[in-house]
Amino acid sequence: METFAVAVTLFLIMDPLGNIPIFLSILAKIDAKRRYWILARELVIALAIMLLFLFAGSSILSVLGLTREAVSIGGGLVLMIIAIRMIFPSRGGVMGNDETDGEPLIVPLAVPLIAGPSLIATLVLLAETGPDRSADWVIALGIAWGATAVILMASNFFYKILGARGLKAVERLMGMILISISVQMLLNGISSYVAGF
Secondary structure, three states, rough: OOOOOOOOHHHHOOHHHHHHHHHHHHOOOOOHHHHHHHHHHHHHHHHHHHHHHHHHHHHHHHOOOHHHHHHHHHHHHHHHHHHHHHOOOOOOOOOOOOOOOOOOOOEEEHHHOOOOOOHHHHHHHHHHHHHHHHHHHHHHHHHHHHHHHHHHHHHHHHHHHHHHHHHHHHHHHHHHHHHHHHHHHHHHHHHHHHOOO
């Protein structure tokens, strides 16, 4: 695949436009200025994880005895739990009650919303099929990550437009969509596993 085509594919898998309502709902109770720092931190963590799996994904999975199907099924379960909490929120919100004031760290923003199982599996597949094109894959990942970062860093603008009620409505709608995505991830993982027999 061409580098630009890979970049577009990775960007679509990251789905920053679809993730904006989820990010907004998770960060809704955090000060607007603080949101930028949290988003920047989570984006950098996600990039580090993606680079790690691009260069060492196959080794990590084999050492842990994990298959891509297991990563897909595990990610689907995590997304399903998040989606259910979005549709039927508890008093603590999506993140639940936490002594650290509900500020997310790594989960669920960096993983699985940015660096999700589908993206990790794609990066591992790229590394396996084109080990001599590591530089191309890094460039493609950089382009996709950069575009995603720009879109997500503008989420405060969308927060001002949506308001609290609009955010709740979008949160429940995205929860329904996430349920479907998580079920599809589970089905993909299970069907791929069964096909391997």
